[in-house]
Amino acid sequence: MSLLSVDQEKCIKCGICVQACPVSIVEFDNGKSFPFVKSGNEKRCIVCGHCEAICPEFALIYNPPESQVTIPAENKEVNAVNLGTYFRSRRSIREYLQKPVEKELLKQVMDIVRYAPTGSNQQKNQWVIVQSKEVMQQLKEGTINWMQSVSAANPELAKRLNFAGLIASFERGNDVICRNAPHLIIGYANVAHTIASKDVVIATSHLELLLPAFGLGGCWGGYLMVALQYSPDLKKIIGLDDTVTVHSALMIGYPKYSYSKIPARGKADIHWL
Ligand SMILES: Cc1cc2nc3c(=O)[nH]c(=O)nc-3n(C[C@H](O)[C@H](O)[C@H](O)COP(=O)(O)O)c2cc1C
Structure with missing residues (x-):
């Protein structure tokens, strides 16, 4: 099956699909032909679906056709x-x-977040969603333990980051790590996926912005x-190993208060240049 099907009754050869293709594989011979992808160029497609999605005449079907929504x-x-x-x-x-x-x-929230942009449309973001109170507790304590080990190994850095104050506050019962949020959404990707740090952060930012639409709120x-980036032991708690890198962690839950002012x-x- 060719990558594109064109409804020749509907196509007006406007060439918008040609311009929209990020890897320039959609052609139309300057309007002399209907849009097409040269044989052999299919493998360069990044499966972004823009050619079909941008068509104002609904004339183009990017195959397989089942996934586009008007x-x-x-x-x-x-x-x-x-x-x-x-x-x-x-x-x-x-x-x-x-x-x-x-x-x-x-699940509904994450089903929208997967539409965040990713480099070359690679969609390699992965997530751990923590629901268990025990795991939440282990992660908080593990972060404090990591802060303690940094304080011993690099007192200068620990001082700059006020680790002593944070540790003392945690020991007094204040959850300075996860703010008593019921859940965490942790974004990660394979270490070999070089652009992942950006992809995951962008998606996490989308996630944070989306939460209020579901009555939820979050905080990085x-x-x-x-701590998850530097402590293999902490990473182990959420089932991750050295084949992946954590790029984001978002606390999440139902907000107790709403803000009246910006x-x-x-x-x-x-x-400006
Ligand atoms: C990368 C990043 C890390 C953050 N880490 C924490 C954190 O560990 N604890 C916390 O309470 N807030 C954290 N925040 C939230 C910032 O403090 C917050 O975005 C900032 O104070 C501005 O407030 P606003 O987000 O309400 O505009 C973090 C934000 C970012 C972007």
Whole structure:
């Protein structure tokens, strides 16, 4: 089966699909032919599906055809005011209801997150979702243990990162690692996948932005994330080994409070050329 099927009744040879192809394998002889992919070029396809998705005439089918969904017109408009306010209103959530998030809801969220951009559309992001209270506890304690070992090995670094203060606070019963969130979503990828650090971080950022639409909130778990990057023992707790690298950790749960205001932030630091 060829990569593209063209409905010749519908195709107006506008060439938008040709322009949209990120690897330039869709051709149309400057409008003299219908769009096609030269035999042998199929293997260069990154399976992004843009050729079909962008066609204004619904004339093109990227094979296999079963997966594309038409965007409802009413959902197409991206409003700068609403979306801008929404982006500015996103907050790191550090107070959670002590109520687990339903697995089905988490599945729905992750089913959207998989649409985040990935280098060459490789889609190699992997996730661990922690639901178990015991594992949450082991991860927090393991992070504190890692902080203690860093404090012994590199007191200068530990001082700069205020590990002593964090350890003392944890020992007083404050969960400075996971903020008593009921769950964690940890993003990782194979060590050989070089662009993964970006892919996973982008997807995690999408995830954080998506959560409020499901009544949820999140916060990056930076200490845990770094501890997972440096401590093989901690990684073992979530079933990962040295074939993979952790690139993100997001606490997640139902927020206890909602924010009434958007706090001030610094100006965008842009060098215009
Ligand atoms: C990479 C990264 C790591 C972070 N690590 C932590 C963390 O370990 N604990 C925490 O409470 N917040 C953490 N945060 C949240 C930041 O403190 C927060 O984004 C910042 O204060 C701005 O607040 P806002 O997200 O509500 O705008 C982290 C954020 C990022 C991007």
